Amino acid sequence: MRSYGKCVKLIGYGACVALIGSLLIGSAQGLAQNAESSPNEPLRLTVAPHTSSRIAMHTLPKAVCVLHVDGDSDTSRSFKLFSDDEGMLRFNVNPREESDEVAAFAVDCTSDGESRTFGLELRPNHTPSLDLPAPQAEIRTPKASDFIRPALTKAAALQLSDGELVTREYPLRPNPKEAPDAFAAWLQAVTQPARRVDARQVAHPELRASTWELSAGWSGFALKNAPNEVPVPTYDMVEGAWYVPMVKISNNNLSTYSVLWIGLDGDNGICPSYCPQGAQDDGRYSDLWQAGTEQDIENYTWSIFSFDFSNYDAWTEFIPGQSMQVLPNLNVSPGDGMFSEVWVGNKGQSPSLSGLFAIASVEDLTQAEYANVYNCLGLEIDNKCTTEDQIPVLGYQAEWIMERPYENNALTDLADYNVAWMYDAYALQTNGSLMNYNGANSQDIWMYNYSNGHLLTVPYVWNNSTIQFFWYNWY
Numbered sequence: 001m002r003s004y005g006k007c008v009k010l011i012g013y014g015a016c017v018a019l020i021g022s023l024l025i026g027s028a029q030g031l032a033q034n035a036e037s038s039p040n041e042p043l044r045l046t047v048a049p050h051t052s053s054r055i056a057m058h059t060l061p062k063a064v065c066v067l068h069v070d071g072d073s074d075t076s077r078s079f080k081l082f083s084d085d086e087g088m089l090r091f092n093v094n095p096r097e098e099s100d101e102v103a104a105f106a107v108d109c110t111s112d113g114e115s116r117t118f119g120l121e122l123r124p125n126h127t128p129s130l131d132l133p134a135p136q137a138e139i140r141t142p143k144a145s146d147f148i149r150p151a152l153t154k155a156a157a158l159q160l161s162d163g164e165l166v167t168r169e170y171p172l173r174p175n176p177k178e179a180p181d182a183f184a185a186w187l188q189a190v191t192q193p194a195r196r197v198d199a200r201q202v203a204h205p206e207l208r209a210s211t212w213e214l215s216a217g218w219s220g221f222a223l224k225n226a227p228n229e230v231p232v233p234t235y236d237m238v239e240g241a242w243y244v245p246m247v248k249i250s251n252n253n254l255s256t257y258s259v260l261w262i263g264l265d266g267d268n269g270i271c272p273s274y275c276p277q278g279a280q281d282d283g284r285y286s287d288l289w290q291a292g293t294e295q296d297i298e299n300y301t302w303s304i305f306s307f308d309f310s311n312y313d314a315w316t317e318f319i320p321g322q323s324m325q326v327l328p329n330l331n332v333s334p335g336d337g338m339f340s341e342v343w344v345g346n347k348g349q350s351p352s353l354s355g356l357f358a359i360a361s362v363e364d365l366t367q368a369e370y371a372n373v374y375n376c377l378g379l380e381i382d383n384k385c386t387t388e389d390q391i392p393v394l395g396y397q398a399e400w401i402m403e404r405p406y407e408n409n410a411l412t413d414l415a416d417y418n419v420a421w422m423y424d425a426y427a428l429q430t431n432g433s434l435m436n437y438n439g440a441n442s443q444d445i446w447m448y449n450y451s452n453g454h455l456l457t458v459p460y461v462w463n464n465s466t467i468q469f470f471w472y473n474w475y
Contacts, residue, residue, distance in 0.1 A: 042104075042119025045135055046128040049095040052246060052310065054333060056138050059118050061087040062328075063111035064202065067309065069300060070104035070119070079298050079309050082202050082328040083109065090331060094248070095124030096306040102132070103305045122307070140331070147196040149370070157190050167348040169196065169372060171341050171361040172237060174426060178434040181465050182424035185241045189339050189363050189370075199371040201316065201325035207257065207294075208317070208324050208406045217411055219447035219457040220401035221437045221467060223427055224267065233395040235435075236351040237343035237428035238262045240400050244312055245417035246334035247295045249474070254299055256415035256474050259315070259403045260422070261292025262342055266319070267397050288319040289393050291342050291360040291373070293332055294405075297415050314338075316360050318375050321391050324405070327362065327371050336366040343428070344393045347374060351428060353395045356385045398427035400437050402457055402469045404447070413474040414447070414456050420469040421462070436464045449475055 047053045059065060062085055066078040083089045089107065105120040121132075128134040142148065149169050152160075157173070165173055170190045174182040225231045240262040249256050266288035297310035314330040317323065332338075340362050345355035358377055363370040378390035400422050404414040425437035438461055447456040454473040462468045 042121050044102075044121045044123075044132050046123045046125050046132040047093055047095055047135065048126050049098040049124045052092045052094045052308075052334065053135050054090065054092055054138075055120075055135055056088050056090045057107070057118065057120065059083050059087050059089045059107060059109045060111040060114060060116060061085055062200070063087065063089075063109040065089055065107050065109040067091070067105055067107050067120070069302060070106045077300070079311070080204070080206070081107075081311055082204075082313070082326050083111075084329045084331070085198055085200065088331075090311075090333075092310045092312070092334065093122065094308040094310070095122070096308065097124060097304075098126065099124050099304060101304060103307065124305070124307070142195055149194045149196060151193045152190045154187065154191060157187060162350045163348060165190075166350070169370075171339065171363065171370075172239075172343065172351065172428075174239065174424075175434055179424070179426050179436070179465065182239060182241075182426050182434070185339055185424045189365060192365075192368060194363065194368045194370050197327075197329035197369050197371050199327060199373045200329060201373065202328055203322070204315070204324045204326050206407055207412075216448065216450065217405070218399075218401050218403050218445050219469065220399060220403075220422075220445055220459045221425070222267070222401075222443045222445065223398045223435060223437065223439060224441050224443060225396060231394070231396045233353050233430055235264060235395045235398040235427045236345070236353045236430050237341060238264055238398040238400075238426070239339075239341040239428075240425045241337065241339045241423040242293075242421060244293050244332060244334050244336045244338060245295055245420040247297045247310055247415035247417050249297050249299055249308060249416060251299075254413065254474070255296070256298075257294070257296045257405055257407065257412040258415040258417055259292055259294045259401075259405050260417075260420060260469075261290045261399075261401055261403065262340055262422075262425075263288055263290030263292075263399050263401065264342060264344070264393055264395060265289065265397050266399060287391060287393050288317070289342055289344070289358045289360075289375075290318075290399075290401075291316045291340050291362055292401075293338060294324075294326075295334070295415055295417060310334075312336075314362050314364070314371070316362070316373050316375070318358050318391075321375065321377075327373070330362065330364055330369055330371055331367050332364060333366070336364050339363045339365055339424075344377075344395070353393060353430065356387065356390075358393055395430065398435075398437075400425045400467055401445075402447075402459070404456070414471065416474060417469070417471050419471070422467045422469070424465055425467055426465065437467060438464055449473070 176183040343351040376385035
């Protein structure tokens with residue numbers, strides 16, 4: 001795929017990882033550790049200093065966990081993580097200095113009323129030992145019960161109808177004439193086998209993405225209605241592809257966050273001028289449906305040790321109906337190629353703003369995994385999605401955004417992602433045609449911290465379908 005090849009050359013992530021037909025799925029960087037851990041036997045590893053190493057440790061299934069320095073009871077100094085359905089917890093660690101000493105951490109996990117603590121001991125050194133080995137590549141072997149979406153031939157990919165593609169769990173097909181690069185990204189996704197993971201969503205209430213935060217929390221591009229025009233439903237699907245940026249921090253005792261996403265709506269400015277009478281106060285016309293990846297990093301410095309811990313998650317969020325929802329079964333690593341589509345419609349049908357569901361297709365092309373998320377816009381009655389108390393997605397805007405989210409109602413500091421790229425950035429209009437992010441009525445958004453005058457991040461037009469994001473400052 002041309003855009004992905006360009007990404008590899010420009011970002012320097014190295015060669016694109018070949019997707020293995022048998023789906024013996026490993027880490028993109030070969031740094032994951034598939035290791036058993038228990039409350040009695042800590043996971044003990046040697047991790048190279050000045051290098052981000054991927055660690056996976058076995059904990060409780062479907063758990064919410066916090067990692068902290070062993071013996072430190074200060075809950076404000078903890079790193080929140082989510083395990084998958086099999087209990088695997090994944091994160092990255094980067095020691096700042098080399099040492100022969102061992103740093104001890106604790107991972108407190110809670111799942112379905114059960115709580116357990118798991119030990120983690122890390123030696124920041126270039127030379128592993130027998131009792132403190134280096135992390136090894138995680139092997140994820142498909143189970144007999146797994147659904148493997150088969151690879152399509154190019155002929156079948158062109159011949160199947162949109163409805164047939166969606167019913168078979170393939171992402172929506174871009175028009176090859178209107179968006180050849182987006183079609184190439186889509187073709188890569190559907191012509192390789194992929195494993196469906198459970199789209200279980202876990203609330204991350206401490207963090208939330210924001211609705212329209214002009215220049216304060218958002219940076220990117222937004223397609224809007226024409227100036228001075230009464231808003232009308234314009235977009236019912238948005239898509240984009242990106243490589244998950246690796247983040248770093250350069251000062252001690254600092255937590256920084258970033259979310260890279262695509263979405264529909266979010267500009268609260270349309271109310272109250274254009275909303276139905278009385279609607280501006282109930283939140284129904286301040287909708288935002290989005291999906292993306294989260295890249296967070298936190299430093300722990302004490303005694304002779306200094307470690308940067310980072311986590312990378314896929315997530316969705318529907319405002320005002322829910323908070324940020326992590327998809328823990330997607331094994332997202334820095335450098336992974338993502339392809340995502342967000343739309344409104346009914347199951348097994350093409351996009352339509354009259355549909356019952358906010359739908360997201362989130363694919364990790366590197367790991368050959370995908371999840372399809374269906375959020376009912378109304379109430380579910382007898383396990384059926386209804387229009388009762390429905391919160392509509394209006395389709396007034398489409399966005400491609402790098403954001404610093406809120407934590408406990410305050411804007412966070414922005415994680416240093418250096419440079420990031422978003423490819424194949426198109427929105428499907430309700431008339432059936434595709435528009436690129438830089439089309440008519442496009443608005444570019446620069447992120448500022450107005451309290452100190454710092455410019456935080458800026459998007460640039462690379463070409464008609466590619467956005468380049470530059471990081472400048474974290475606060």
